[in-house]
Amino acid sequence: xxxxxxxxxxxxxxxxxxxxxxxxxxxxxxxxxxxxxxxxxxxxxxxxxxxxxxxxxxxxxxxxxxxxxxxxxxxxxxxxxxxxxxxxxxxxxxxxxxxxxxxxxxxxxxxxxxxxxxxxxxxxxxxxxxxxxxxxxxxxxxxxxxxxxxxxxxxxxxxxxxxxxxxxxxxxxxxxxxxxxxxxxxxxxxxxxxxxxxxxxxxxxxxxxxxxxxxxxxxxxxxxxxxxxxxxxxxxxxxxxxxxxxxxxxxxxxxxxxxxxxxxxxxxxxxxxxxxxxxxxxxxxxxxxxxxxxxxxxxxxxxxxxxxxxxxxxxxxxxxxxxxxxxxxxxxxxxxxxxxxxxxxxxxxxxxxxxxxxx
Amino acid sequence: xxxxxxxxxxxxxxxxxxxxxxxxxxxxxxxxxxxxxxxxxxxxxxxxxxxxxxxxxxxxxxxxxxxxxxxxxxxxxxxxxxxxxxxxxxxxxxxxxxxxxxxxxxxxxxxxxxxxxxxxxxxxxxxxxxxxxxxxxxxxxxxxxxxxxxxxxxxxxxxxxxxxxxxxxxxxxxxxxxxxxxxxxxxxxxxxxxxxxxxxxxxxxxxxxxxxxxxxxxxxxxxxxxxxxxxxxxxxxxxxxxxxxxxxxxxxxxxxxxxxxxxxxxxxxxxxxxxxxxxxxxxxxxxxxxxxxxxxxxxxxxxxxxxxxxxxxxxxxxxxxxxxxxxxxxxxxxxxxxxxxxxxxxxxxxxxxxxxxxxxxxxxxxxxxxxxxxxxxxxxxxxxxxxxxxxxxxxxxxxxxxxxxxxxxxxxxxxxxxxx
Numbered sequence: 154x155x156x157x158x159x160x161x162x163x164x165x166x167x168x169x170x171x172x173x174x175x176x177x178x179x180x181x182x183x184x185x186x187x188x189x190x191x192x193x194x195x196x197x198x199x200x201x202x203x204x205x206x207x208x209x210x211x212x213x214x215x216x217x218x219x220x221x222x223x224x225x226x227x228x229x230x231x232x233x234x235x236x237x238x239x240x241x242x243x244x245x246x247x248x249x250x251x252x253x254x255x256x257x258x259x260x261x262x263x264x265x266x267x268x269x270x271x272x273x274x275x276x277x278x279x280x281x282x283x284x285x286x287x288x289x290x291x292x293x294x295x296x297x298x299x300x301x302x303x304x305x306x307x308x309x310x311x312x313x314x315x316x317x318x319x320x321x322x323x324x325x326x327x328x329x330x331x332x333x334x335x336x337x338x339x340x341x342x343x344x345x346x347x348x349x350x351x352x353x354x355x356x357x358x359x360x361x362x363x364x365x366x367x368x369x370x371x372x373x374x375x376x377x378x379x380x381x382x383x384x385x386x387x388x389x390x391x392x393x394x395x396x397x398x399x400x401x402x403x404x405x406x407x408x409x410x411x412x413x414x415x416x417x418x419x420x421x422x423x424x425x426x427x428x429x430x431x432x433x434x435x436x437x438x439x440x441x442x443x444x445x446x447x448x449x450x451x452x453x454x455x456x457x458x459x460x461x462x463x464x465x466x467x468x469x470x471x472x473x474x475x476x477x478x479x480x481x482x483x484x485x486x487x488x489x490x491x492x493x494x495x496x497x498x499x500x501x502x503x504x505x506x507x508x509x510x511x512x
Numbered sequence: 513x514x515x516x517x518x519x520x521x522x523x524x525x526x527x528x529x530x531x532x533x534x535x536x537x538x539x540x541x542x543x544x545x546x547x548x549x550x551x552x553x554x555x556x557x558x559x560x561x562x563x564x565x566x567x568x569x570x571x572x573x574x575x576x577x578x579x580x581x582x583x584x585x586x587x588x589x590x591x592x593x594x595x596x597x598x599x600x601x602x603x604x605x606x607x608x609x610x611x612x613x614x615x616x617x618x619x620x621x622x623x624x625x626x627x628x629x630x631x632x633x634x635x636x637x638x639x640x641x642x643x644x645x646x647x648x649x650x651x652x653x654x655x656x657x658x659x660x661x662x663x664x665x666x667x668x669x670x671x672x673x674x675x676x677x678x679x680x681x682x683x684x685x686x687x688x689x690x691x692x693x694x695x696x697x698x699x700x701x702x703x704x705x706x707x708x709x710x711x712x713x714x715x716x717x718x719x720x721x722x723x724x725x726x727x728x729x730x731x732x733x734x735x736x737x738x739x740x741x742x743x744x745x746x747x748x749x750x751x752x753x754x755x756x757x758x759x760x761x762x763x764x765x766x767x768x769x770x771x772x773x774x775x776x777x778x779x780x781x782x783x784x785x786x787x788x789x790x791x792x793x794x795x796x797x798x799x800x801x802x803x804x805x806x807x808x809x810x811x812x813x814x815x816x817x818x819x820x821x822x823x824x825x826x827x828x829x830x831x832x833x834x835x836x837x838x839x840x841x842x843x844x845x846x847x848x849x850x851x852x853x854x855x856x857x858x859x860x861x862x863x864x865x866x867x868x869x870x871x872x873x874x875x876x877x878x879x880x881x882x883x884x885x886x887x888x889x890x891x892x893x894x895x896x897x898x899x900x901x902x903x904x905x906x907x908x909x910x911x912x913x914x915x916x917x918x919x920x921x922x923x924x925x926x927x928x929x930x931x932x
Binding site for chain 1: 848849852853855856873918919921922
């Protein structure tokens with residue numbers, strides 16, 4: 154089964170698995186709900202244009218095509234989680250959650266039950282067979298497009314039934330191939346924003362769901378510098394849009410250091426105060442076996458972020474990472490993804506970031 | 513390319529005798545969506561497509577085209593017992609439904625502004641339902657959708673009570689002749705009887721009935737009736753609104769004033785000749801076809817329930833439904849899983865109404881009949897038509913059991929969080 158979003162990547166991925174001789178069926182996942190309709194209040198129809206693009210790609214490739222309505226599941230597992238995480242002062246990654254709960258869970262399970270052997274997607278990542286015979290998830294060849302970070306939540310069973318045909322290609326090559334194959338989506342722009350926030354205004358979208366809140370903006374000494382209309386408008390590491398009238402006494406920019414959702418208190422401070430060298434993660438997920446001992450490795454702490462050399466331990470089902478290279482502006486709710494070379498070891502949700510050593 | 517290609521032999525694929533599907537072979541059980549075009553229709557349309565002439569032109573070519581159109585109009589009128597002047601050609605069922613509901617509403621309210629109520633049923637086709645919702649949202653209509661029983665049949669007493677509450681405020685009533693999803697026939701005669709006491713015009717969408725059951729426009733007593741070509745072996749994109757001569761209607765399309773000034777637009781002579789040819793064939797063969805389809809359908813229902821004992825037949829029993837309609841709920845299944853599995857084996861059927869993105873929604877018809885959402889989403893319609901044979905039923909019966917089993921397995925793990 155080829156999951157086809159209507160974009161160029163998944164179209165080329167589907168074409169490649171079909172050309173490789175697999176019996177391929179294209180499926181577009183309708184994820185969004187559109188309540189503005191005469192019909193039922195929950196039609197999975199607001200992605201009509203994307204669904205049509207996917208359908209046309211399937212026509213060109215010559216494979217059957219269907220639309221599966223995952224809107225209920227998506228709403229429960231991804232959208233509601235996204236809102237709840239922001240309400241709790243964290244910064245979630247909905248793509249990761251979607252991969253964990255929808256694409257490689259609900260969709261994969263359904264596909265397997267219906268008789269498919271695997272799900273192919275247009276993610277940029279590579280799968281290799283490890284020495285022990287297991288499937289390993291690796292970074293893509295194209296570092297600019299690598300999406301192994303958002304796939305770090307997949308376990309061995311999920312990886313064993315996944316195909317990522319684009320992992321060895323660059324985006325440029327994929328677009329050229331789409332053009333060569335006559336796929337009309339060849340020049341369709343990449344999607345960047347959160348798919349269910351169509352205008353890209355995350356703060357406004359959250360305000361509509363969480364309501365206008367209130368709280369103080371304080372410095373690390375506790376002095377009140379200003380107020381805000383909802384802590385969900387802030388992310389750790391954020392500099393712009395703090396709305397503070399008084400400049401810092403030293404005249405340097407201020408950054409969000411911490412968000413306390415119950416009182417709504419947002420703490421700001423200097424760039425130096427953002428620097429952390431220790432990260433704790435909860436709900437770890439392992440691509441293979443969890444590391445038995447302390448692991449010298451690298452961690453990535455946000456999508457498209459840098460790698461930081463680290464020492465990782467698993468303690469009582471939690472992940473503790475000592476960063477040998479400090480990081481800055483690490484937001485709870487994002488994932489810490491653990492890499493051994495190009496291989497993804499696993500991931501966890503960042504619960505806390507702090508300092509082992511004094512500044 | 514699967515399916516028929518236009519040659520008579522390929523068209524008659526139903527005569528093949530294999531009990532299971534061969535690669536590339538199609539078992540078409542979706543005649544209610546659209547039904548194969550008669551070879552005679554293809555021939556007549558092809559001839560007309562090659563003929564020059566706008567039927568509204570005054571010269572010889574125009575007159576020749578016009579003659580074909582008027583002869584077609586007479587054929588259609590004869591087939592369903594209407595006067596030729598009562599046939600208004602349209603682009604099909606959706607346009608006819610829009611024209612009837614909006615056109616009648618505007619015309620009736622223009623005469624008396626108290627006439628704002630529109631009475632209908634909760635199980636109409638979206639071409640009617642969405643038109644009524646539009647009238648309510650945009651021009652102040654008060655739409656009242658009357659309930660149906662658990663077979664999908666209109667509650668006539670509720671309809672009568674709703675009319676009698678204030679007959680003077682009713683602009684029109686619109687009640688389909690037979691439901692497109694579950695096949696239940698509606699008591700349109702009773703609706704006409706009640707509405708006519710107060711001079712309330714009645715429209716009925718009869719696209720599913722034509723060719724399956726006798727259709728008599730004059731005897732029906734309705735003021736407007738929707739028919740369409742592609743449900744009777746005619747072309748897509750050509751239908752008609754039967755409209756009583758004395759009924760006043762406000763036009764939706766303005767332009768050259770064709771079709772009694774009710775439906776402007778260059779007259780589609782090839783489509784119309786196709787519609788007329790199909791109407792004649794559909795009506796001529798109707799009695800034998802209905803008898804055969806009833807037999808095939810009863811066989812299909814019995815044998816599907818033999819293989820899948822908990823499959824529930826939806827809609828009215830026996831004579832209360834369209835001869836070609838068998839509509840089931842398969843507990844524990846997603847209808848679209850089942851559809852995909854059957855499609856992969858060359859068996860083509862339908863889950864009910866699909867929106868333009870191709871996402872099957874829980875059917876408003878089944879919900880109105882009191883089914884819950886899971887049941888509604890676990891439903892499939894098999895519809896038979898003029899090319900159906902016993903082999904079609906055999907092939908479905910041969911694969912439905914394993915398909916249901918597999919769809920059930922997927923239904924448990926799969927979609928829609930509320931049911932997982």
